[in-house]
Amino acid sequence: MSNKMMLIPGRSSKQGTSLNQGKLKEEYQTVTSTLEMNKDDMEKMGLVDGDKVKLSNEIGETIVSCLGKKPEDLSEGMLFIPYGPPSSQLMASDTAGSGMPLSKHMMVEVEKVKN
Amino acid sequence: MIEKTNKKVVEENKNIKIVHDATCTFCGCVCDDMELHVDVDEKRIIKSKNACVLGRAWFAEHTIENAPAAMIDGKEVTIEEAIEEAAQTLVNAKFPITYGLSDTTSEAQRQAVAITDYIKGNIDTTTSVCHGPSGLAFQGVGESTSTLGEVKNRADLVIYWGGNPAESHPRHFGRYAVTPKGMFTPNGKKDRTVVLVDVRKTKSAGVADILITPKPGKDFEVLWALRALVKGVKLSSDIEKETGVPLEILTDLAKRMKECRFGVLFFGMGLTMTRGRHFNSGALLALATDLNEYTHFVAKPVRGHGNVTGADNVVAWQTGYPFGVNFSRGYPRFNPGEFTTVDTLSNGDADAALIVASDPGSNFPKKAIEHLKNIPVITLDTKTTDTTKLSHVAFKTSTYGINTSGTVYRMDDVSITLRPAFESPFPDDEKILKSIKKRVHELILKNSHSGGASGEAKVAAAVNPL
Ligand code: SF4
Numbered sequence: 223m224s225n226k227m228m229l230i231p232g233r234s235s236k237q238g239t240s241l242n243q244g245k246l247k248e249e250y251q252t253v254t255s256t257l258e259m260n261k262d263d264m265e266k267m268g269l270v271d272g273d274k275v276k277l278s279n280e281i282g283e284t285i286v287s288c289l290g291k292k293p294e295d296l297s298e299g300m301l302f303i304p305y306g307p308p309s310s311q312l313m314a315s316d317t318a319g320s321g322m323p324l325s326k327h328m329m330v331e332v333e334k335v336k337n
Numbered sequence: 338m339i340e341k342t343n344k345k346v347v348e349e350n351k352n353i354k355i356v357h358d359a360t361c362t363f364c365g366c367v368c369d370d371m372e373l374h375v376d377v378d379e380k381r382i383i384k385s386k387n388a389c390v391l392g393r394a395w396f397a398e399h400t401i402e403n404a405p406a407a408m409i410d411g412k413e414v415t416i417e418e419a420i421e422e423a424a425q426t427l428v429n430a431k432f433p434i435t436y437g438l439s440d441t442t443s444e445a446q447r448q449a450v451a452i453t454d455y456i457k458g459n460i461d462t463t464t465s466v467c468h469g470p471s472g473l474a475f476q477g478v479g480e481s482t483s484t485l486g487e488v489k490n491r492a493d494l495v496i497y498w499g500g501n502p503a504e505s506h507p508r509h510f511g512r513y514a515v516t517p518k519g520m521f522t523p524n525g526k527k528d529r530t531v532v533l534v535d536v537r538k539t540k541s542a543g544v545a546d547i548l549i550t551p552k553p554g555k556d557f558e559v560l561w562a563l564r565a566l567v568k569g570v571k572l573s574s575d576i577e578k579e580t581g582v583p584l585e586i587l588t589d590l591a592k593r594m595k596e597c598r599f600g601v602l603f604f605g606m607g608l609t610m611t612r613g614r615h616f617n618s619g620a621l622l623a624l625a626t627d628l629n630e631y632t633h634f635v636a637k638p639v640r641g642h643g644n645v646t647g648a649d650n651v652v653a654w655q656t657g658y659p660f661g662v663n664f665s666r667g668y669p670r671f672n673p674g675e676f677t678t679v680d681t682l683s684n685g686d687a688d689a690a691l692i693v694a695s696d697p698g699s700n701f702p703k704k705a706i707e708h709l710k711n712i713p714v715i716t717l718d719t720k721t722t723d724t725t726k727l728s729h730v731a732f733k734t735s736t737y738g739i740n741t742s743g744t745v746y747r748m749d750d751v752s753i754t755l756r757p758a759f760e761s762p763f764p765d766d767e768k769i770l771k772s773i774k775k776r777v778h779e780l781i782l783k784n785s786h787s788g789g790a791s792g793e794a795k796v797a798a799a800v801n802p803l
Contacts, residue, residue: 228553230537232606233505233641239394242363245699245722271800282703295538302537307699307723315702319616320473321465321677322660323702325610327553 225267225332229261229277229301229312231325233297237304239284245306254306260298266281267334271280274335279328279331301330307319345780352377359756361388361740362440363395364506365512365748371396372713375758382739382758389507396758399719399736406763408731416732416764416772420526423691423715423730424776428640430689430713432665433458434737436678437695438652439645441717442755444741446644446651447691448770454655455777457664459687462648463695464660465677467606470615472659473673477615478622483601483635484749485512490519491633494597496532498621499556499607500639501539514603515544521598525623532604534559535607547590555686557613559587560620566591567627594624595631602636634716640748647746682708690714691773693766694734698724711803717766732769735761744769 224228240249257275268276268289276285286308296302303309305325313323359371373396385396407419414422427433435453438446439462451753453460462471470730488495495514501777502509510516515531522528526544531547551559559580565572566588574584594600595704602625608617628634640646649659656662658671674680678697681687682705689712698709699722704725713729716722725731740761746752 228586230553232501234595235390235504235507235540238363238391239507242391242398244398245684245696297537300537308641310700310706311703313702315679315683315704316566317674317679319674320614321461321469321673321680322609322614323466323679324612325466326607331656 225263226329227263227301227311227332229303229328229330231303231305231309231328234304237306250306252299254304255284255286255308256303257286257288258289258302259269259295260293262293263298264288264290267332269334276333276335277308277328277330278333279312280309281314283337284311297333301332344470351383354759356758358754359758360630360738360745360753361385361392361395362692362745362755364643365640365646366506366508367643367745367747368508368512369753370512373758377759380759380761387771391507396739399739401763402720402733404721406733408728410729416602416769419730419732420769420772420776423732423773424780426689426713426715426729427456427458427691427773428777428780430456430458432681432686433689433691434678434681434687435460435691435693436697437463437693438648439463439642440542440694440737441643442737442741442745443647443651444743445737445766445770447646447655448767448774449691450652450655452691452770452774453662454664454776455781457667458691459663459665459681460652460656460660461662461674461676461678461681462645462652462660464641464645464649465673466679466701467641467645468609468618469660469673469677470606470609471604471618471638473615474619474622478619478624479634480622481625481629482637482749484751485514485637485747486634487599488601488637489513489522491521491599492519492599492601493528494523494530494532494593496534496594496600496602497541497545497639498534499542499611500603500605501535501608502542502603502605502639503543505605505641506639509603509713510544514601529661530597532590532593538591547586549582549586549590554612556608556611556617557620558618560624562587563591563594564620564624564627567595567624567631572677594628594634597632597634597787600625600628600632600634603639605639606635606641606703634652637749644745646750647752649701650746650750677768679705682706685711688712692724692728693717693721693770696722696724698722698727708788717769719763721800733763734769735763735765737765741765741767753781 360369372386382396405413625636656669661677663676
């Protein structure tokens with residue numbers, strides 16, 4: 223079954239504080255590889271907090287851990303992740319003559335990673 | 338003011354210096370009301386009064402690291418050797434690029450522009466991947482603008498569009514736009530209506546009186562509908578199907594916009610990084626302009642890095658353009674999509690890179706990072722990053738605002754002088770860039786006298802130092 227969802231990378235407080243410790247430190251790596259996901263979507267896919275999922279699109283793929291969000295905070299079909307190396311893996315380099323790659327609203331396939 | 342700084346007190350047997358009115362440069366709010374308590378012996382800031390959670394981390398985590406000041410291919414070298422190698426690399430490149438610059442002083446930014454001019458290179462800043470599209474929109478539509486001080490004193494309708502300041506600019510609400518008491522807003526938040534427009538409910542929703550959640554990718558349509566409503570055009574209720582926002586909500590917002598005394602639209606990367614890019618920013622700027630037929634309305638981009646606004650200012654006053662500038666013909670040309678760094682890297686144009694205070698090796702698209710790995714990269718950074726790790730020449734520099742004085746521009750283009758807290762053994766960006774500039778200049782003149790092709794091509798720039 224296809225699970226296409228919209229990924230919105232963005233800033234978060236934790237991403238900001240851990241960035242100051244150093245981008246190569248564990249906390250930054252953990253924060254930027256934690257995916258927020260609608261709880262109902264997670265349930266449908268048999269996922270619980272901390273489970274690993276693979277996000278992929280025509281550009282690349284990355285594996286992240288998921289964290290449930292209440293439907294009123296994150297709508298069905300929407301994903302949020304703090305900016306970082308995992309979200310860069312999915313970003314296209316075409317800027318359509320603007321200099322800016324599309325860095326939000328990326329359609330990605332979400333798959334549960336078997337342990 | 339000066340006498341208040343450098344005051345030393347003994348606190349818990351520690352030699353503590355208190356720096357008043359210091360500035361946090363972590364985000365574009367550039368709060369200049371910090372009180373820093375510095376452990377002089379340990380060379381670290383142990384308390385940063387008035388800072389938000391991000392500012393506290395910024396001050397606490399910038400300590401003196403035990404690391405080499407300069408490296409070539411991962412091996413420690415003297416600063417002089419690294420400067421020589423950096424200058425040679427840049428002068429010998431056919432398409433050298435300079436990038437970053439948003440987390441350093443304007444004095445350092447100026448040196449970077451001069452180097453790029455000398456080497457007939459390409460200069461771009463992190464603006465191209467944040468509010469670059471807004472920069473294009475400013476050129477197309479214009480900007481009805483103000484300082485954050487005017488917002489604090491006058492604004493009674495504050496709209497945040499496509500951003501989450503509660504997490505990215507935590508003091509924006511308290512210091513400038515939502516809760517502070519101003520001359521014509523004596524009751525703070527009670528005198529203001531706050532509207533938040535975003536595709537997801539973020540932590541910023543807590544301050545909003547009105548929360549509007551359009552469908553993702555429909556900001557342009559919502560803004561255009563508001564323009565129509567402001568001009569009195571009747572719209573069908575079908576607009577909800579298209580945008581996800583009911584017509585009554587849009588009509589109410591248009592009415593509030595026309596009836597307020599002073600309105601402000603703060604906009605973030607929810608507009609610039611999504612489909613439509615500069616059209617989205619342009620629609621918002623056009624809406625603000627339209628509203629000036631009825632009241633006073635301004636629009637301000639919420640800028641991310643501490644001196645990204647300075648980067649726009651310095652590059653613009655030295656080249657005529659704010660970012661994405663190329664000197665290969667001996668004069669500056671502006672062409673986003675060609676001379677912007679994601680493009681110069683992804684298209685494989687760049688053959689050497691000077692990267693100042695930025696980490697494209699971590700946050701650029703994959704294809705751009707792959708190219709960066711294949712060319713000689715020179716970095717100046719305070720910390721080790723993915724980009725410094727792939728560098729041919731890496732300089733460790735001191736931190737602006739903590740170890741180094743200089744000038745930064747707040748997101749509203751107000752310039753602020755930094756008060757450093759303690760000295761660093763590492764040189765600052767300006768000093769390194771000045772030395773590279775000097776050596777680059779010497780090499781270009783030398784090459785031209787010996788008839789070297791690249792020297793001849795570059796000598797015209799060298800006779801006009803900035
Ligand atoms: S809002 Fe920004 S500038 Fe102000 S203290 Fe927080 S991080 Fe620093």
